Amino acid sequence: MVTDSSDALLSVLAKEEPRILRSWLESLNAGDSPQTGRIRDAELRTQAQAMLQHLRDALGSGASDAKSEAFAPLRDMLGDISRSRALQGFTPAETAHFILAAKDPIVEALNGTGDPSLAARAWPISRLLDQLSLHTMEVFLASREEVIGRQGQEIAELSTPVVQLWDGILALPLIGTLDSSRTSVVMENLLQAIVDEEAEIAIIDITGVPTVDTLVAQHLLKTIAAARLMGADCIVSGIRPQIAQTMVHLGVELNVVSKATLADAFALALRRTGRAVVRAKAPAPTGEDRT
Amino acid sequence: MDRIPILKLGGALIVTIQVDMHDRLALALEEDLTAKIASTGARGVLIDISALEIVDSFIGRMLDNIAAVSRVLDADTVVVGMRPAVAITLVELGLELTGIKTALNIERGMALIRSRLDESKDEARSARARRED
Incomplete structure (x- = not known):
């Protein structure tokens, strides 16, 4: 050619x-x-x-x-x-x-x-x-x-942070659906954080999880079991009313301590580690102070 | 090395696993530990697996067995220092070791056992007091 x-x-x-x-x-x-x-x-x-x-x-x-x-x-x-x-x-x-x-x-x-x-x-x-x-x-x-x-x-990494709330108390705010690949990322992050911070208690907050079906519950339980094996207790918090109903209807059982809000869970965690939150002084009377 | 040493500290037995466990070693440990609990009357068993990098279902079951046997002999088993990778493996294998107490490190594990020992001491004291009455 x-x-x-x-x-x-x-x-x-x-x-x-x-x-x-x-x-x-x-x-x-x-x-x-x-x-x-x-x-x-x-x-x-x-x-x-x-x-x-x-x-x-x-x-x-x-x-x-x-x-x-x-x-x-x-x-x-x-x-x-x-x-x-x-x-x-x-x-x-x-x-x-x-x-x-x-x-x-x-x-x-x-x-x-x-x-x-x-x-x-x-x-x-x-x-x-x-x-x-x-x-x-x-x-x-x-x-x-x-x-x-x-x-x-990036989404997977961004949405699985482990935050330290107090000495030995970690929080894991979950956002988005939990599938098996994300569960493994979450689990690894949590377990590593437990080792790094020498945490006794981990609070798993599922306020941002849109639905909890049997599969998600199973993933949650796996994470909790792994944390327990490492020697840390888990508290689940932030189960919304509709989700609680769905879970009961589906027959999903989370055999762990669960609290309605992260604040409740944190209070329990503090109590378990022998701490208490107390008011430093009585609140100032409202109204008169502002004038 | 064909035996894992078992140390006695007060009312507790301490085992640290420093080598890769193979099945025969695991069986030997189970046997030795049972004999030692019986002969010393220990109330707590602390197993440190912080150096253990690889577990399989056999080792997982061995831990479970040790816990069950020591419960029969009235001793608590505390496993300490499990690595994240090991924990994930055990969970994936379906071995959640529900009969075993766990702690993050040997210090916290000893604290757990000590609280158990104190409890039983109190019990013994009150029992003696009742007898004397």
Whole structure:
């Protein structure tokens, strides 16, 4: 395939580049294309130019398959572009449109030469651009998934803090549904905190847990059992009235000390560790003091 | 090392497991400990497993057995210093060791046993007082 027709193809692409570029950018910026506005014209132009340059280089080496080695720089560049668009919030269709919009101008330029051997090359090139647009889609989706995965991990970490309320008293405010993967994170965090703080009592507050079904209860019990094995007692607090009813209806039994609020649980924890909260002095009479 | 030493301190027996437990060692410990409780009349058994990194269901069951046997011989078992990873493993294996008392470290474990010893001393004293009346 590396013949005169290839050279001719390259020379046409080089010669017609300004026209291809112009009509490509026009179609990218056309009213119905959603690409406008979110990315600067100059940036778009640089990307388009670079892409044409890489395309010429790759075709010059005689390759015709988008997966071949010669197209690696082009693929890398497109990967970068679609990754950055994924982060900017473009849709996959918009990202693929960037490549597909180049098809018409290039095919037109090849047909415009009137040379039948060049017009015959239009078909493989169009197929090549299709492959490249599929590649951008793949990279786009992969980077989106990466973002989602990272967010999920961050949420899991953010929502399982262990806080120290007092010497030897820890609180674990749970927020969100407890599934098995989160339970293991919660359990590890809690147990490590028990070791680090030499805690005697851990209060598990489930005010932020939307529903407690048998599975969640089982996860809770596992955590409590593990904490007990380490030598720390657990108190469950923050069971909302509806949840308490649901639990009873479901026949879920938490055979642990439970309190309605975190404050009650904390008071119990203080009592168990031999402490008490007392008022330092009698409250000032209200009303008169303020004047 | 084919035996784990058992130390006697007052009315309590102390065992610290410093090596990886294999099944025969576990069985030997169970046997030795039972014999020692019987011969010394100990009221508390403290097992320190802070150096134990790996447990399996067999070791878990051995701990449970030791606790059951010592309860029969009127002694409390306190397991201290369990590592987080070990606790998670035991829970995942379904061994919650409900018959065993636990404490975070050996100091708190001894405090637990000592309170038990004091209780029984009080009981003995009041029993003696009743007899003398």
